[in-house]
Amino acid sequence: MISTAERAKRSLKTGKRTFFLVVAILSLAFCLLGQMVLSFYSFYQAHRGVMGDEATIFIDPTLNDKETEKLVQKIQSLTPASSMREIQPADVLEKDILKLVEARKKVPLILALQFPADVSVSEMREHAADIKKMKGVEAVTANFEWIEKRHTLREAIALGIIALAVPTVLLVAMLIVQSSLRLRSFMSDEQRLFGMLGASRFSICAPQMLVAFWASLLSCLFGSMLLALSLWGSIPLLEEAFEVKLLADVQTCAAVIALIALMTIFATVFSSMVAASLTKPLKF
Amino acid sequence: MKALVRMVKVPLQGWNRDGAPLVTMEIREGEFVLLLGNNGSGKSSLLNLISGLSLPESGEVFIKGNAISRMSEHQLRQWRSRIGMIPSDPVILEDYTIEENLQLTALLLGKSVQEAASNARECAALCGLEPELKRKGSELSVGLKKRLVIARSLVNQPELILADSPMEALDNDAQEEFLYICTKLAQIGYPIVMTSSYPLPFEIRALRVFNLNEVQK
Numbered sequence: 001m002i003s004t005a006e007r008a009k010r011s012l013k014t015g016k017r018t019f020f021l022v023v024a025i026l027s028l029a030f031c032l033l034g035q036m037v038l039s040f041y042s043f044y045q046a047h048r049g050v051m052g053d054e055a056t057i058f059i060d061p062t063l064n065d066k067e068t069e070k071l072v073q074k075i076q077s078l079t080p081a082s083s084m085r086e087i088q089p090a091d092v093l094e095k096d097i098l099k100l101v102e103a104r105k106k107v108p109l110i111l112a113l114q115f116p117a118d119v120s121v122s123e124m125r126e127h128a129a130d131i132k133k134m135k136g137v138e139a140v141t142a143n144f145e146w147i148e149k150r151h152t153l154r155e156a157i158a159l160g161i162i163a164l165a166v167p168t169v170l171l172v173a174m175l176i177v178q179s180s181l182r183l184r185s186f187m188s189d190e191q192r193l194f195g196m197l198g199a200s201r202f203s204i205c206a207p208q209m210l211v212a213f214w215a216s217l218l219s220c221l222f223g224s225m226l227l228a229l230s231l232w233g234s235i236p237l238l239e240e241a242f243e244v245k246l247l248a249d250v251q252t253c254a255a256v257i258a259l260i261a262l263m264t265i266f267a268t269v270f271s272s273m274v275a276a277s278l279t280k281p282l283k284f
Numbered sequence: 285m286k287a288l289v290r291m292v293k294v295p296l297q298g299w300n301r302d303g304a305p306l307v308t309m310e311i312r313e314g315e316f317v318l319l320l321g322n323n324g325s326g327k328s329s330l331l332n333l334i335s336g337l338s339l340p341e342s343g344e345v346f347i348k349g350n351a352i353s354r355m356s357e358h359q360l361r362q363w364r365s366r367i368g369m370i371p372s373d374p375v376i377l378e379d380y381t382i383e384e385n386l387q388l389t390a391l392l393l394g395k396s397v398q399e400a401a402s403n404a405r406e407c408a409a410l411c412g413l414e415p416e417l418k419r420k421g422s423e424l425s426v427g428l429k430k431r432l433v434i435a436r437s438l439v440n441q442p443e444l445i446l447a448d449s450p451m452e453a454l455d456n457d458a459q460e461e462f463l464y465i466c467t468k469l470a471q472i473g474y475p476i477v478m479t480s481s482y483p484l485p486f487e488i489r490a491l492r493v494f495n496l497n498e499v500q501k
Contacts, residue, residue: 001401007388196369199365283328284328
């Protein structure tokens with residue numbers, strides 16, 4: 001008896017060239033998508049540990065321990081997600097210490113307030129101004145000019161990623177849809193005939209879905225090999241030249257690739273199902 | 285006899301075109317109906333309407349009392365799966381043998397594996413295809429392909445058979461053979477609606493002729 005797999009195999013006999021063309025196109029699409037996702041994921045991994053920007057707070061040295069503790073709590077309640085640590089005088093240059101001590105003859109308590117990475121520059125400025133107004137705070141300093149530049153750079157990188165990712169994903173989606181239509185080209189006669197005879201939608205679509213599954217599975221295998229070769233050829237050289245770590249570890253990369261492969265297979269099979277179900281039945 | 289299909293004021297040819305003649309007709313169970321008309325008179329379009337492959341833009345087609353324009357896509361598919369379709373071009377699966385063509389159709393129209401196998405053999409025998417069962421579709425002559433299409437239209441034990449100009453491209457002997465099969469099917473109880481551009485060359489008893497040329501006048 002003729003199974004769905006047998007129907008798919010027979011259709012493939014007439015559309016071998018189209019099938020391999022689809023595999024070639026999807027392999028390249030997969031390689032492109034893999035390159036992009038791995039680069040972005042590795043970039044994110046490498047930077048997610050980067051902390052936010054800092055402001056330095058100088059506390060009046062004449063405050064007693066209780067008053068100082070109260071003030072620190074007040075500052076922390078103003079910026080809840082931030083962290084605070086004390087800077088030891090030994091970590092500050094001698095001339096700066098002398099400048100701070102001046103007539104007071106006492107070293108002030110120096111606190112470094114680290115804002116979370118997602119706080120904007122304007123918010124930091126507001127927080128700094130609010131803290132400065134608090135009783136017992138002598139000064140708040142931060143290099144806002146430099147912080148602003150760093151934020152602009154980060155935004156530019158994020159925009160760049162979006163600008164690259166959106167067209168790449170759209171291109172890959174377009175190639176998947178085009179591949180589904182190509183696969184349909186050598187299966188449409190059967191689909192049109194059984195559409196006319198009144199077969200169920202699933203039984204009409206199933207062979208094309210199976211062929212799409214085979215094509216996308218092969219594409220993911222070839223695409224992964226292509227991706228591994230291209231990364232193996234370029235990344236170690238770049239890492240050595242720029243003394244940076246560009247890729248996450250092998251297991252993470254493999255997991256990311258497996259996830260993209262699953263998504264590509266699902267998208268190709270789904271797109272093929274839609275393409276097959278849109279085939280118009282034969283008419284008298 | 286109950287009405288299987290009833291068409292009420294359905295325009296011929298281009299749907300709802302101003303001045304197009306309106307057709308009202310019934311196809312009853314067990315009837316052999318011939319839709320006679322010139323090329324372009326709307327014969328195939330009427331078959332498309334009966335099978336739900338097209339929907340009427342004006343008038344209505346009733347299938348066992350149910351308006352076709354209110355049927356869902358799923359219901360229309362189910363209705364088509366109960367019709368035996370014989371298109372004018374003998375469209376078959378060229379890479380499959382006669383037996384496989386018949387079995388696959390039966391399977392996809394909801395028959396079990398055993399039913400599909402037995403129906404395929406019975407229908408092939410009825411159409412004189414039994415000795416050819418293992419021949420591939422691509423090796424068949426037009427006459428054999430037409431017979432295969434007739435056999436295929438029977439594998440789902442249809443409630444109605446629709447044949448669109450089935451005798452075109454057939455020689456006299458093949459035409460006689462085809463009409464013999466149709467008469468046999470009508471005698472068994474299959475209702476048949478057949479279209480033709482010219483009157484049948486052989487007399488058939490109990491044939492109801494619906495002349496579309498007259499409707500147009």
